[in-house]
């Protein structure tokens with residue numbers, strides 16, 4: 057990854073292809089160590105006194121997994137392809153190095169340049185917020201109301217020890233396997249029959265706050281593969297119409313099969329066709345427009361730990377102009393009295409509060425719905441506690457809500 061910047065998944069796949077002695081279980085185990093190392097890269101490097109691949113791997117085994125240097129020596133001796141045993145100096149660091157005196161970005165395991173951005177949102181909590189973002193993510197599912205309910209889904213997944221999630225009344229959480237990976241739920245009958253979808257609890261909450269209701273005209277303006285489309289559709293009980301729109305037709309492709317499996321029958325998909333305005337017919341017609349905006353994804357670092365180290369300041373700037381564009385494009389579809397819900401999976405104020413400030417200055421007919429009101433309307437009263445500092449939106453994070461990071465603002469167009 058250092059030699060040639062690219063997503064971790066690609067680098068790991070390439071490594072597997074060129075190291076055929078490693079079987080599929082070995083490759084999976086190695087991938088899991090790589091992800092653990094990337095999640096806590098800065099704090100491991102601080103304690104190991106080096107940022108080399110070897111230091112990071114030994115540190116991941118020692119600090120993340122609690123493996124003692126002696127155990128490493130014994131384990132490494134058992135294979136001709138293993139690394140050399142920890143040296144005396146490495147063993148000493150593994151046993152006694154601390155994070156004393158480390159700055160917030162090391163304690164929180166995020167790039168140094170982002171420190172001032174996180175300070176703006178989280179203040180003195182930023183190291184703890186970052187540390188929570190550096191843990192492994194749970195595997196969350198959403199029970200699909202079109203095919204059953206959560207109790208039925210829990211029974212179908214009892215053998216995986218699925219349990220209720222704390223916040224979403226539709227959520228199930230499946231324990232990870234010992235190597236940090238989730239069990240293959242996509243092969244489970246409950247999944248194949250459409251009883252459950254894979255969806256982080258934070259994403260479920262974001263969709264629920266939009267309160268899509270049976271009979272409404274709903275637009276999911278940045279639908280992508282449709283994670284939120286399916287959640288919105290389930291709460292509409294196949295009554296009314298939901299439009300899944302995306303500027304990139306390829307992103308929508310998986311939604312065809314997903315919607316069929318989920319039993320969704322009121323969905324239309326819309327992607328650009330030449331210069332045509334494919335949403336023109338919905339102008340000022342939608343009861344609800346959801347904008348799940350393209351963003352830096354800082355809220356999903358538990359799942360994509362390589363992304364945090366690859367993120368560049370220029371990407372943050374580029375996302376902001378995209379966010380302004382999607383908000384403007386989506387807002388014109390909202391009918392008077394209708395709702396506009398702006399969502400990002402990032403905590404950064406540049407992508408959230410700042411974008412809404414600019415939007416509302418240009419379009420004052422949109423008023424924020426308070427987090428308390430939005431949470432009650434969605435039947436999620438406890439979610440109101442996650443209001444942002446300004447008190448006009450909801451901010452979820454692994455530390456605040458035990459979910460992926462999400463920013464959610466519900467707005468209403470004046471009647």
Ligand SMILES: C[S@@+](CC[C@H](N)C(=O)[O-])C[C@H]1O[C@@H](n2cnc3c(N)ncnc32)[C@H](O)[C@@H]1O
Pocket residue numbers: 277278279280281282283284285301302303304307348349350351378381382385
């Ligand atoms: C955060 S992702 C959507 C994830 C999806 N809603 C889900 O829950 O699975 C953002 C999406 O916005 C799309 N996008 C970017 N610019 C857009 C634009 N101008 N109009 C519509 N969609 C856009 C991207 O192609 C991407 O699929």
